[in-house]
Amino acid sequence: MGAVSTERCYEKLKSKATEKIESLKQKPVVWIGTATCGKAAGAVKIREAFKEEITGKGLDARVIEVGCMGYCYAEPLAIISKPGFPTLCYGHLDEGLVKRLVEDFLVNDDPCFEFAMVALESNDFFPTFTDFPRGVYEQKIILEHCGFIDPEDIDHYIDREGYAALAKVLTMKPEEVLAEIKASNLRGRGGAGFPAGTKWEACKKAKGSVKYVICNADEGDPGAFMDRSILESNPHQVIEGLVICAYAVGATGGYFYIRSEYPQAIRRVKTALQQAREKGLLGNSILGSSFDFDIEVFQGSGAFVCGEGTALVNSMEGKMGIPEHRPPRLSTSGFRGKPTVLNNVKTFCYVPVIMRKGADWFKSTGTPSSPGTAVFALVGKVANAGLVEVPMGTTLRQLIYDVGEGIPGEKKFKAVQIGGPSGGCLPKSALDVPIDFDSLQEAGAMMGSGGLVVLDEDDCMVGIARYFLEFTQKESCGKCTFCRLGTKHMLEILNDITKGQENELASLNILWELAEDIKAGSLCNLGKTAPNPVLTTLRYFRDEYEAHIKEGCCPALTCKHLITYFIAPEKCSKLCNVCVGSCPTEAIYTREDGLKAIGQEKCVKCNNCLKACPPQYNAVVKLSPPELLKEKESELK
């Protein structure tokens, strides 16, 4: 009886949604990516421009805001669908281009192929995603709908099989749902890769009638934005996963823990929750079944350590986010002392797809020990920065050179920093390491939550290690002595090295020793992984550390204290004055013979003159160690 009514309930929702979307497709629609990344690139201006042009021309077309497609390098982006034409995506938009697109495409039926980036469906005119290397390697499971549906309208998601998994699950027994998730071998995407099924089972078995499910969206890694992008682009898939999990473990309450730095994600999730309640997908007797469940949003307050489970729970209880000793695990005693399941946004995102298509389908992607896909925020010195989803087992080389299309400006690859502040830097020799939880761990890095930064020859590895350590040192909650003081000591040593104040090679041994001790003596994963960036750079780039210490030289010419700026007289044009104007401290002056020179006592090493010097001269150079300057100056005389 219950099963029939649940299915009927869902079908009603589905047919209504399909009807709405079909009627939408009858008219031209402009879809604009307005996730935070798009907005940063000026998507709001583009949206207004489109609206203005369309109303100005009296057209019957709609402008809809969508999330992020993952092509951040080409923002602001818009997709234009018009009946009778292939749906096309346009990148690098500006107001002039908007005018042209409205005039030529929407009014005059010329799709302006010269500005199009890619077509969404196969056609005879224009290549689609699968015709580009990126499309060949990418396989989208959780980002499938991101950027193509309106996150603030639940019907868009329902039309694409959304909530079908929930309808199916509600007709199954909770044990069957759990068995399916266990069979899929889904591993938590928060970084550690703990099997989700095992976690759920422990919570299900735990005693008590009150249980909680929490979605961890406290994405604090600098340079990672996968969770934000998913919540801003397709919040319903996460909600559906959360409800399915609650049904499987018998939870009574659910929470989203979202960083307050993500206001747009919070807003969109709240809207989505409200719409789900209105459709009977949340609240009492979901889809006509006897299952009751609701979700609330809790805003995190910006503490990196709160990504750790016990710290997150403490913070939700109104305390400082300080991790606790485990066991007891959260699955037996979590939020308010009740059994709690805590999973990452991406983990919940996989759940509806697994339930709809089955565990075997899920296992057909990726590697046997890490099935499924990996989502990365690909940033740094890479041509096509953005959000990518590739099957587990893809090598770093494929990810950087095929999906990301390599390093811009003919620079040489130096390293890839993977896993954020808890991860490590892998050198060129590790480029063929397959991406999965275990292989990365072996190489010294870790999956982390998915930040991936490409470094080229202009990046100083000591500086990068120092940057990440500075971050973890600041974010250390202070509970464990090794993490609190050890990271500080390490940071001091690294500071000295980058400032050229460290002359003993033995300090590298101290660094190593401290790192090992911090790993052993810390309670939570923040401390246990904090030394990773230093350890991996020491392992693979020891020569750079040695150059800093022994020669006082920064090979990448980035450590401020170890370089000087110098204007090469043989290249300097006497007629050009650009550098003089560019200097914020008036350190550059014109000598009697007309050449320019830098007054070193005034120079703040801001790099402005180097950027300002016209490329035909390229007269400003960086010297390291700074003593080279004297040589150069004596040559002059």
Added chain:
Amino acid sequence: MLKGKSSKSALIQITPKQNRNLFLKGMFLMELLEGEREIIVEHVDAILKNYRNDRENLIPILQEVQGRLGYLPGLAMEKIAKAINIPAVDVFGLATFYNQFRLNPPGKHQIKVCMGTACYMVGGQIALDSFERRLNIKEGETTCDRNFSLERVACVGCCSIAPVVVVDDIIEGKVTPTRVDGIMLSFETDSQKKKNEKEKCEEEGNQLWVQFLQKDAMKN
């Protein structure tokens, strides 16, 4: 910390020396301006009415107070502690533990320099240094005239146009020291323009008219 009278009820007492230490950490407590006290009390009372007064709501309450006032004044923290019936030091501890909360009022213009990995690598520090130099404050501080406050923030999610600076919610991409000068100059010219316009309307307007009439008369 706060001027005079409240000290009897104040549970958080900060000596000038402690205040100086906080100042050095960029967490100094500024003196309240006239009338500010009443505004704080009014807002905090209104907010406390909306919440069940238990510890679980402490962070949401603090978030809303900061949302309305822009920062967490000591007075507000004391009132909240009393309402929830916990020691004020717990509230103070929480406010200093989490990065989101600030104890000093933000400047009229907020400058946030992104220090995400991508921005750091291409010169975020250089941009931050330039602002520090121009404003003569360190990160986390507010200028004495409360016009500008400078902060470093973690990734704002626009890594493709790094380094990024957010000035009053407007995102500036690919910021160089020259651009920093430009941003500051635009603030200066803006305020100068306003001043000039005002003066023009009041005084010069008449003078110009007189000059025009004189010229007109000479022609004839």
